[in-house]
Every structure is written in structure tokens, then in C-alpha cells.
Amino acid sequence: MEWRHMEGAFPQWSGDVIIFYAFQDEEAPLSGFARWMPSQAPWLQDGPVLKDFRAKKAELHLVYAPADAAVSRLLLVGLGKRKDWSLENFRHATAMAVRRCRDLALERALLPTAAMEGLPEREETLVREALTAAALGLYRYDALKTRDVETSDCPKELTVCSEGPLPYWPRITDEVKAVCEGIVLARDLATAPANVLTPSFMAQTAAGVASRHGMRFDVLDLDRAKELGMGGFVAVAQGSQEPARFIIMEHCPEGLKDQAPFVLVGKGITFDTGGISIKPAAKMEEMKHDMAGAATVLGTMEAIGRLSVPRRVIALMPCTENMPDGRAYKPGDVVKTHSGLTVEVISTDAEGRMILCDALSYAMQFQPAAMVDLATLTGACVIALGDRVAGLLGNHEDLMQVMQKIGAPLGELFWPLPLYDFYFEDLKSDVADFKNVGDRKAGTIIGAMFLKQFVPDTVPWAHVDIAGTVWADKDLGWIPKGATGFGVRTLVSLVQSWNVTKGA
The missing domain is CATH 3.40.220.10 (Leucine Aminopeptidase, subunit E, domain 1)
Known part of the structure; x- marks a missing residue:
């Protein structure tokens, strides 16, 4: 149109x-x-x-x-x-x-x-x-x-x-076209079936976005991930026949190579069976969009590239399937992550945090000004907040408040949940530094508490649980039934407005 x-x-x-x-x-x-x-x-x-x-x-x-x-x-x-x-x-x-x-x-x-x-x-x-x-x-x-x-x-x-x-017409039409293209890309990726949308397909799509907009692009295969010590990512990926891909993109306008970047991290599980801790068959087909965090990040990079945003932005998208193969990681395994911390695997269906922890740790080499990760991390978030509001947790109140303030008028709602230190008690392990899940209590918070172990308090960080908001079960007008592209609008505005030296 x-x-x-x-x-x-x-x-x-x-x-x-x-x-x-x-x-x-x-x-x-x-x-x-x-x-x-x-x-x-x-x-x-x-x-x-x-x-x-x-x-x-x-x-x-x-x-x-x-x-x-x-x-x-x-x-x-x-x-x-x-x-x-x-x-x-x-x-x-x-x-x-x-x-x-x-x-x-x-x-x-x-x-x-x-x-x-x-x-x-x-x-x-x-x-x-x-x-x-x-x-x-x-x-x-x-x-x-x-x-x-x-x-x-x-x-x-x-x-x-x-x-x-x-007088505002040229500016807003450029902005709206760019953001809508990003949202459409995110929707397309989250809707595509897992036999089409493989980690390799995600990497090819990301390479196309990077090429169009002059971004730096790199992709790590499983061998390179092993060399880098990404034990969490490797553990999840080793049970799949589909090659895993850890995607790295950098938008860096001229003159900004020394600027502290805003880092975006997206969970890219292109199909989630639960692994050895296999999920029930009912509605397992919906697990094709367990990569929606990565889809949102890639859609955001598409929009940022189209807008030539004057900000250095790095995107990390660990992409793999989670399958119950004979080589798959198992409950009871202890995995050494990229950070050097060890994790006792209680559930292989808590795979999202296993790949994200390596991405968050890997991001530290870029000395981020701020970092946001997005993931369809927990069903508990859907129980707590439903399918119109995303869970928001992190270590930086200003960052979370800015995200809420930006998102609400754009139709993207975030609700903060606490990350008190005592929640870590549920992750304590007898054989490793900590476990990858707790019990049934506070599932969304425990998932974020796990990720928090891999982010220094000095780096402003927010975790967004989009398990509910990624998919609309009914028509919402401007959001037709299906994949929503939730988060792209907020992230684009956040990156544009965040002061990399002073914060919000």
C-alpha cells in the first residue's frame, strides 16, 4: 500500500x-x-x-x-x-x-x-x-x-x-515504513514452520539484512562455539541434526566505532521439543515460534538499518533446535558456560536460558552501554500476565521505566517483576554453581534470576519475557491473529533515545 x-x-x-x-x-x-x-x-x-x-x-x-x-x-x-x-x-x-x-x-x-x-x-x-x-x-x-x-x-x-x-510528513512516513518492515519481518519469521525456519535460514536472513544496510555480520557454527567455551549453547544444540548458528550483527555508523554499543540479545530456538524433558504433544506445533526473541531482534535491526539510526547497536541471536537425540544433553548433566560458571541441568526444557547465558556473557567483550534480551522464556509469564503484557525484569530501574514509558503509547505493554536476591535460593545446586531451574514457584522470576548471574551489575540490563505477547490467539485489529512482532517498536525507539553515556 x-x-x-x-x-x-x-x-x-x-x-x-x-x-x-x-x-x-x-x-x-x-x-x-x-x-x-x-x-x-x-x-x-x-x-x-x-x-x-x-x-x-x-x-x-x-x-x-x-x-x-x-x-x-x-x-x-x-x-x-x-x-x-x-x-x-x-x-x-x-x-x-x-x-x-x-x-x-x-x-x-x-x-x-x-x-x-x-x-x-x-x-x-x-x-x-x-x-x-x-x-x-x-x-x-x-x-x-x-x-x-x-x-x-x-x-x-x-x-x-x-x-x-x-511539515512532519516525510519524517514520520520514513519512520513508520522502516518500523513496519521490521515488524513484518519479525512476524514472518515467527510464523514460518520449523522445517523452513531453521538456524541456517535465520542466519541467511540476517546476512541479507546486514548486507542491505552495511552492517558487520558474523556467524559462529558449533565448532567455533565450542572453541569459545559456549557450553550452554553447545549443550542444547548437540541433540539436533540441524546445524546451530550463533548470529552476530553490528550496526556502526561512521565515526562511532568507539561508542559503547546498545546490545540486543534474542532467543532463537527454532523448534523446542523440550529435549529429553520432552513436552506434551498437545500444541507442540506452537513451539515453532520459540525463536521469536531472535525474530524481534532481527526485525529491530532491519528497522534500525532503514532509519540509519546514529547509534552503535550489536545484535546477538543464538539459534538452534532443542531435540531429544541420543547426543542430547540430559537432566543431571553439569555444563560449563562461556562465563566459566557451571550449571546443573535439571530440565532440558529450560533450554532458552542455557543459550542466552552464553550470549549475555559473550556480549561483555563489547562493553555495552546497555543490554536488553528478549525470549519466549517461561509459560509462567503467560499465567501471570496473560498474552497482552510482557514480563520485564532487570538490574536497572531507569532502563525498565523508560521501556514501559516508551512502549505503552506504541501498543507494547511491559510489567515489572522483582529480582530480589533471595530468589537465588531456589537455584542453589549441590554439584555446580547453580541449577537451571527451581521448583514451580515464581518461574518467570527464577528464569530471569538465572540470567542475572551472567550480567555484571555495572551494565544496565533488562530481560523481556515475551512468551505471551509473541502470538495473538485472536484478531486484535492492527495485530491480526498470529505472530505479533511485539517489541520491535519499543526497541527501535529505545535505541534511538537511550543516552549511551548517561543512560535514560
């Missing part, structure tokens, strides 16, 4: 459909619609059309104009009650409106800035969120279908109409 800006008076606007918003049960329409209607659609004022429209959240009301009208259809979009206003409701409503245009095969949709008059947010923010919702709400993954494929690419054009100039 192409985005255009049209500047001019109301009579100059023409298209297949024009979109206006409304609040529920308000007698007077929003001011922009009230200005447009008398001159462009006076026939609306005297009929029952508007009275039939309640404007409930995401309610759509299509009205056909007379044959001589410049715009042949009006699409009214409900935002619900004014007291319940949120940008999330606005994104949802906009996505549903654009999808209705697709269903009707309407090629040119108009979205006037006048439609946003009277909404409780700045116009620039509303235009940005409308474009984001329109692009991402139309997302579909049809790459592997051979029949019943939806081929409509409507609307071909979304035109933002204004009566005056929009």
Missing part, C-alpha cells in the same frame, strides 16, 4: 472512500466532520444515516454518496466512548476500517487530518499511529499457500488529506 499526502480544500479531495471517526453516543460529530459535511455531503444531515450509527468501538458504517460526488463512499469508524479513549482503540478502529476497504476492493482510501480534530492526542501522533495500524492491520502470511490465497492488494493507496502543509 502506497501512502500519499494531498494538500488542498475539501472540494479538491477525490477517492473511492473517505474515513471519518466518531465517539459513541455523542450527539454532535467531531469538529472536522462537522466542517466537511455541509459542503461535501449535505444530504447526510437530513437523513437517518448518522442516527443509525452508534460509533461503538471499531463499529463501521459505510454510506454511499450520490453519483456526482467527488468521493463515492463515506466510512464512519467508531472509537467507543470518549472516556475510554486510547491510542490502542484508535489503532484497532483504523485497522478495521482499512480492512473494510480491502474487503470492498476499494483502491484509493482518503484519511483526512480533519477526521482527527477533537481527538485527545496530537495530530502528528494520530497520523503516525493511523499509518502504522493501516500497514500492520493488513498483514497476512500466505507464503506457503497454494490455493484459497487472498490476492487483493487493496487499498493500493492511502491518502492523508489536509487543508494545509504537514
Whole structure:
């Protein structure tokens, strides 16, 4: 879908459909619609059309104009009650409106800035969120279908109409396009089946991103990982026939090679059987997206590259399967990690932390200004927070608060959980430095406490458990059912805004 800006008076606007918003049960329409209607659609004022429209959240009301009208259809979009206003409701409503245009095969949709008059947010923010919702709400993954494929690419054009100039237009369209491309990449990767999305495929995709944007790229195979002492990563990978890949990318604009980098780490388990501690068969197919942390990090790097962000950023993505082969690591094994610390394996289904601990330790050679890791780490996080909020833990309150502040208006919610020292008691081992799991208590916290052992307190670090947020079981408008790409928007904004010398 192409985005255009049209500047001019109301009579100059023409298209297949024009979109206006409304609040529920308000007698007077929003001011922009009230200005447009008398001159462009006076026939609306005297009929029952508007009275039939309640404007409930995401309610759509299509009205056909007379044959001589410049715009042949009006699409009214409900935002619900004014007291319940949120940008999330606005994104949802906009996505549903654009999808209705697709269903009707309407090629040119108009979205006037006048439609946003009277909404409780700045116009620039509303235009940005409308474009984001329109692009991402139309997302579909049809790459592997051979029949019943939806081929409509409507609307071909979304035109933002204004009566005056929009000085912010070039900037926000570049930003939104870049971030949406990153989210689409993350969604595609998390949706692809494990027989397609192998560690090697992830590495090839990452190499393509690096090549497009002039990033440094390296990949460690299992032999190199062994040489580096990555015992956790090697232990998980050794049970699979698919070659493991530890992906390293660096975005370093000219003149910044000495800048302390922001490091992003993503869990890349391309399929998780649980290993010897094998999972139940029910819903095991969903374990294809146990690599969503790595997908999010790679999507973020795609966006950062497109935006030429003036910040040094390093991405680490340990990618492997977790399989129950005869060579697989076993409960009771003791593994020496890259850091030199030893871990007693209690469950081979706690493999994510085993590969992440080596990545976090490996990252220390870059002397990070800050570090964030993302992982579908624990089912306990889904029980605690559901599927719309990610767990957030770490050693740096400012970093976590900034992530919450950035993420909320972008539709990405994070909730902090504690990392008190006493939680480590559940990880104590009789034969190693510590175990890889505790008992059933505080599973998400214990997982993060394990990772904390590999990060010095001097490095600001946040761990994001996206086990719930990575996948939507129902349609959420701008987030269709399936892979969400959760985290890309927040990470891009975080990297752009984080002061590498002073922090937040």
C-alpha cells in the first residue's frame, strides 16, 4: 500500500472512500466532520444515516454518496466512548476500517487530518499511529499457500488529506515504513514452520539484512562455539541434526566505532521439543515460534538499518533446535558456560536460558552501554500476565521505566517483576554453581534470576519475557491473529533515545 499526502480544500479531495471517526453516543460529530459535511455531503444531515450509527468501538458504517460526488463512499469508524479513549482503540478502529476497504476492493482510501480534530492526542501522533495500524492491520502470511490465497492488494493507496502543509510528513512516513518492515519481518519469521525456519535460514536472513544496510555480520557454527567455551549453547544444540548458528550483527555508523554499543540479545530456538524433558504433544506445533526473541531482534535491526539510526547497536541471536537425540544433553548433566560458571541441568526444557547465558556473557567483550534480551522464556509469564503484557525484569530501574514509558503509547505493554536476591535460593545446586531451574514457584522470576548471574551489575540490563505477547490467539485489529512482532517498536525507539553515556 502506497501512502500519499494531498494538500488542498475539501472540494479538491477525490477517492473511492473517505474515513471519518466518531465517539459513541455523542450527539454532535467531531469538529472536522462537522466542517466537511455541509459542503461535501449535505444530504447526510437530513437523513437517518448518522442516527443509525452508534460509533461503538471499531463499529463501521459505510454510506454511499450520490453519483456526482467527488468521493463515492463515506466510512464512519467508531472509537467507543470518549472516556475510554486510547491510542490502542484508535489503532484497532483504523485497522478495521482499512480492512473494510480491502474487503470492498476499494483502491484509493482518503484519511483526512480533519477526521482527527477533537481527538485527545496530537495530530502528528494520530497520523503516525493511523499509518502504522493501516500497514500492520493488513498483514497476512500466505507464503506457503497454494490455493484459497487472498490476492487483493487493496487499498493500493492511502491518502492523508489536509487543508494545509504537514511539515512532519516525510519524517514520520520514513519512520513508520522502516518500523513496519521490521515488524513484518519479525512476524514472518515467527510464523514460518520449523522445517523452513531453521538456524541456517535465520542466519541467511540476517546476512541479507546486514548486507542491505552495511552492517558487520558474523556467524559462529558449533565448532567455533565450542572453541569459545559456549557450553550452554553447545549443550542444547548437540541433540539436533540441524546445524546451530550463533548470529552476530553490528550496526556502526561512521565515526562511532568507539561508542559503547546498545546490545540486543534474542532467543532463537527454532523448534523446542523440550529435549529429553520432552513436552506434551498437545500444541507442540506452537513451539515453532520459540525463536521469536531472535525474530524481534532481527526485525529491530532491519528497522534500525532503514532509519540509519546514529547509534552503535550489536545484535546477538543464538539459534538452534532443542531435540531429544541420543547426543542430547540430559537432566543431571553439569555444563560449563562461556562465563566459566557451571550449571546443573535439571530440565532440558529450560533450554532458552542455557543459550542466552552464553550470549549475555559473550556480549561483555563489547562493553555495552546497555543490554536488553528478549525470549519466549517461561509459560509462567503467560499465567501471570496473560498474552497482552510482557514480563520485564532487570538490574536497572531507569532502563525498565523508560521501556514501559516508551512502549505503552506504541501498543507494547511491559510489567515489572522483582529480582530480589533471595530468589537465588531456589537455584542453589549441590554439584555446580547453580541449577537451571527451581521448583514451580515464581518461574518467570527464577528464569530471569538465572540470567542475572551472567550480567555484571555495572551494565544496565533488562530481560523481556515475551512468551505471551509473541502470538495473538485472536484478531486484535492492527495485530491480526498470529505472530505479533511485539517489541520491535519499543526497541527501535529505545535505541534511538537511550543516552549511551548517561543512560535514560
